[in-house]
Amino acid sequence: MSQPLRVGNASGFYGDRFSAVREMLEGGPLDVLTGDYLAELTMLILGRGRMKDPDAGYATTFLRQMEESLGLAVERGTTIVANAGGLNPRGLADRLRELASRLGIDVRIAHVEGDDLLPRAKELGLADARYGQPLTANAYLGAWGIVECLKSGADVVVTGRVTDASLVAGPAAARFGWARDDWDALAGATVAGHVLECGAQTTGGNYAFFQEIYNVKAPGFPIAEIHPDGSCVITKHDETGGAVTVETVTAQLLYEIGGPSYAGPDVTTRFDSIALAQDGPDRVRISGVQGVPPPPSTKVCLNHLGGHRNEMTFVLTGLDIDAKAELARAQMEEAFAEARPARVEWTLIGAPAPDPATQGEATALLRCAVLDPDPEKVGRAFSGAVVELALAGYPGFTMTSPPGKSAPYGVYTPAYVPNDVVEHVAVTHEGDRVAVPAAPAVRDLEAPAEPPPAEDVPTGATVRAPLGRVAGARSGDKGGDANIGVWARTDAQWRWLEPFLTTERLRALLPETREHTVRRHALPNLRAVNFVVEGLLQEGVSASTRFDPQGKALGEWLRSRLVDIPEAVL
Secondary structure, three states, rough: OOOOOOEEEEOOOOOOOOOOHHHHHHHHOOOOOEOOOEEEEEEEEHHHHHHOOOOOOOOHHHHHHHHHHHHHHHHHOOOEEEEEOOOOOOHHHHHHHHHHHHOOOOOEEEEEEEOOOOHHHOOOOOEOOHHHHHHHHEEOOOHHHHHHHHHHOOEEEOOOOOOOOHHHHHHHHHOOOOOOOOHHHHHHHHHHHHOOOHHHHHHHOOOHHHHHHHHOEEEEEEEEEEOOOOOEEEEEEOOEEEEOOOHHHHHHHOOOOOEEEEEOOOOOOHHHOOEEEOOOOEEEHHHHHHHHOOOOOEEEEEEEEEEEEEEEEEEOOOHHHHHHHHHHHHHHHHHHOOOOOEEEEEEEEOOOOOOOOOOOHHHEEEEEEEOOOOOOOHHHHHHHHHHOOOOOOOOOEEOOOOOOOOEEEEEEEEEEEEEHHHHHHEEEEEEEEEEEOOOOOOOOOOHHHHHHHHOOOOOOEEEEEEEEHHHEEEEEEOOOOOEEEEEEEOHHHHHHHHOOOOOOHHHHHOOHHOOEEEEEEEEEOOOOOEEOOOOOOOOOOOOOOOOOOOOOOOOHHHOEEEEEHHHHHH
């Protein structure tokens, strides 16, 4: 039997642990080391950087990591595949060649391009009615450009906007010689890529039951041992912190997904077919994954410059918190009389404890966020007006920050274009340009049928307790939408949770979702339900005025709500 392909991850976002690349290379054998540096917000940041410097647009952190570790990767025989090219994969590849030459390292560097649709934005109808032409417009490419680079002998492949899972599916397809229609194998590798993409979130980071696996060491980064049929084992290097369990993997599988059919440019992966099993300490086997053809259109990440924003936070202490907040609002409304920002949003955070023993326990925060196309209207004119209330406002007036200028914000929107309009190109280490054919157009596939409700629902006496006593959760953002994945820990708890946690129940437990469309998807194979709350995060993280603009803590809010749980499942 062929040896599995050992693929590790060393970055879940632009700004992740810098030392992870070196740690992963030193920690044990790896065939491939991947890094995910791109998110919708990152593309906006890189787009603004490119406005100032046309040669910018890539993740500079990756270049510094390679200065420290490229020689070690070559020495260990580990291939590097990363999407750190951002908006300028060719530029990053050139900088890497310069770096390798300076360090005297013999290494073959290739890149993937074609995701940048900005020059064709008008032709493809990607302008926005409100915001005009986009700042960035990048199609989510698949794995096959990476495959071509690796087949040509590349040691390092850098890409622009590919799907996060493609960083893993590409090396697997290249190693095992998969065809474009090996749907189940590609789906299995896509699941492995989804588990790896956010780094330490798979090994105990951001994990609902963190106290069960707390370790003084930082969590290690995950590894997938991928087999020729696409099945895999998720693990980590020995002697690293954190843990790999069925539940830590489940949590990551539920992160930033929608329904059971997970559409991508290479394959549509059926998340309702995934089977998980503990395969020893810090080893989880993933098998049974089924795939069907990808959709006929390719998703495009659009970022527009939306305007300017600012915020100030009032500190409210002691008695009469609601009255103090109301006075601050009324005084600011008076200040806005001549030049009100296009959008003003107030958020009251926290409440004083009874008989507070510390000033912190006596404090609540009132946050005012403002957005407007005019930077002056939400700049010093706004923050200065707040500070001018210092001696004329509520008793105990103080702020968390001095007055400041406004900052530009971006608006994220997804778009879709036919597969065949995207010019996916692999540029080999020798400079050859290899065109990657588009995925064949197929009709839109029917959504899988909703699974039947759980049977043998536990009944009997109940206990009023936090939902988190029996359920874990992981939440996140997809543009302006938020997802909340909730899983039960045991079969009995699942039989109670599945009929209990309906869309209506979610709206009751999280009242802020009531004004939004909520879609619910059951995944019995994971003992989980996933909710997608449309528009909760407004126009994406950069434009959102929510206190938690990426929805990262929604799951923990849900777990803290008190519900009636049968004693039998506690």
